[in-house]
Amino acid sequence: MKKAIFTALLFSGSVISAIAQNSVNVNQVVSADQDFNKQVSRKGIKDGFLSVADAEGMVFRPNAIKITDFYSSIDKQPGKLNGEPKFARISANGDLGVTAGPYVYQNGKTDDDKIYGDYVSIWRKDLASGRLKLLFNVGEQHPEPEQEATIDFKEPDLTKQKAPSKDPFAGKDIIMATDKTLNHSLELSTLAGYKEFLSPEARYYFPGFEPITGTDKILKFLANEAINITGQTVSAGRSSSNDLAYSYGTARIKKGNVVNNYNYVRVWEIDANHRWNLLVEIFSTVEN
Structure with missing residues (x-):
């Protein structure tokens, strides 16, 4: 009887795991990016980055440095930063994703103070919380865009879902x-x-x-x-x-x-x- 119950529980757990795994969609990484931008807008650049940083997350200032190390070492980063994801991909298992889009940084009150560019962010799932955390954030500056970027969000191929490698x-x-x-x-x-x-x-x-x-x-x-x-x-x-x-x-x-x-x-x-x-x-x- 105990064996039957154990088998039933094991099967039930496998089904639940499969359902959870199959629920992966690109909106998960898009939402992570959008939430990050909301945190930056609400808390400021420093606290916004720290709120979503992966333990090994990195930025380039100008050389590679951990997000936590860089932002913990400064009192505050002035100005306002607004970004919007226009491109996104996520892996079939939902543990790695990428977003990209335009940003505007402004450290003044006039349009002349605005700096335009694009960013790329890489996201990795935190096993403890199940949340996607910021692993890389890289930006490049360019003149003000002549037209709005088009949206390119692509769903993962769920047939590629698989158990993590033993190595x-x-x-x-x-x-x-x-x-x-x-x-x-x-x-x-x-x-x-x-x-x-x-x-x-x-x-x-x-x-x-x-x-x-x-x-x-x-x-x-x-x-x-x-x-x-x-x-x-x-x-x-x-x-x-x-x-x-x-x-x-x-x-x-x-x-x-x-x-x-x-x-x-x-x-x-x-x-x-x-x-x-x-x-x-x-x-x-x-x-x-």
Whole structure:
């Protein structure tokens, strides 16, 4: 009798787990981003960031630093920051997501005091609370947009849901190797390297320019701006469902005759052929 009850409870638990898992949708990461922006508006920039930061969450000021370390070390960050997600993806298991969109920062009372740009945020589920926490937040500045960004929220492929790997480091190693391969390819040829790795839906965020979407437009931008990149991988991570991943590192970029140092963050998605493609890349300028 006890065995029958245990079996029934085990089956019931499995069903509940499956239902919970299948409830993953892109609105979860969109809501996390929107709630973050509300916290920033209500509490201010410093407390807004601290309220959603992952324990390992990072920003670039200008070099990589933990969100908690940076914002705990300052009294207050002045000004108002308003952002709005226009792009979002979440993994099938719901443990990793990405959002991106325009922001406006204002530290004054007139329109001349407004600074425009775009941000990319990566979110990771906190196992203790079940909430998505901010793992990366990177922004790039550009002139005021000429038109409003379109919304691109895509639901995850729930057929890719799976139990977490027993070897959590294997996923990281694969993404690290992929990121290093792209960096090596970029050293040989920027255009050929990106052409090999870009997703058809790729989004490219380069300081001073509005986001560029689609392989053809990105390659045309790189050719027109005469951009050459030398990159160094720092670290990476992957969703437990093996469909979404991230990497970050440093880059030295030659644009025409000008050379600058940058940090980069990349978001990767896996395709039907089990190949990792570059979905999002954003660069953050480092002072020379």
